[in-house]
Amino acid sequence: MGDPRPQPPTAQDAATTAEVEYDRALVRRVQGGDPRAFDELVERHKSRVIGTLYHMLGNRDDAADLAQDAFVRAFQSISRFRNESSFSSWIYRIAINTALNFIRLRKAPALSLNEWAEDVEEDPAWKELISRESVHKEMDRGELRERLNEALQKLSKDQRAVVVLHDIEGLRHQEIAKILGCTEATARSRLFYAHQQLQTWLADYL
């Protein structure tokens, strides 16, 4: 009954399309009565969801908590999911909406940040940053991390969502618009004004 168990995509596949189709097969299995397929969806998407929520909230414990809520809500609504959009976009949407509601209700943000992995120093972006004469060569990584997160938290929640999805998660405007339930033009506009503000607050590092 239902689809035969799908094979995970190989390295040679066009990654995005294959991943989307694999997710769709898993969703069909869940809707067909196999809840264990949802466990696999959780495993495939949990890191991105936790990461997105962490960047939105600046607090790792809240991010983990809300990520759990997002997946529980997704499971409760899975029968209504039409499988027309990708599961990835859908779970992003649930997670972002959960975060936006949380931000609206909480009194003040409380930063609780993860450390940067050691491989940050191998990142070309980092090397370029410290190579600039305008940037203090002995710049503290911890200080930069805090300044970045404080600047993000100063943005409005809608602007922060677009910055997180576009600049950190690397999504395109088309997908961001679907996730946020707005037009592409609105997403672009929010990103543009968010960038203007961030450039002011982070001028020391640009």
Next chain:
Amino acid sequence: MHVNCRNAQPHLGDLARGTPATGRLASVKAHLDGCPACSVAFERTRRLQSLLSLKRHESPDELIARNFLPEFHRRLYASLTRRRSFLSRMRSFFEAEEGLPVLARGLAFASAVFLSLFSLYTAHLSMQTGSTTVVVQSSNARPSATMKEVAFERFSGQHPAVYVLDRVSYAPRMDETSVLSF
């Protein structure tokens, strides 16, 4: 399409990220080649995006990732076995991510509320009959009416209405009887 500084700048983020310069982006790129101000804005956008990309190195705790699925099962079980309040179920209904659009659900709910209130209102109006009446006959009756009576007369035309005596201030003449019709 003609590109100027105003309509070029919202697209700098895409160019800075390395999106292939085709179509509109090609026009924006051509504009940058001839506009120093936009070139500076482009460079600042590129540096900002590069800075923000460093946040990808803030990876979540491995402990959180390792314990995620067991915790998810625990919460799911708790949610499925917990009796949900009516408000919670209503909230879930309106917050469903797909299916009947939220606007349609909202309109349906608003319509149901409106119809209920309208039914109550018309039922309330029909319950006005049966209260204590005073029948006084007079062609010259000029009672001073309350606002409620004036409103009722306006909406219902010539339909007669009966009101509780204490809502009507009327002083009939001593020598005749009158019928009050509103």
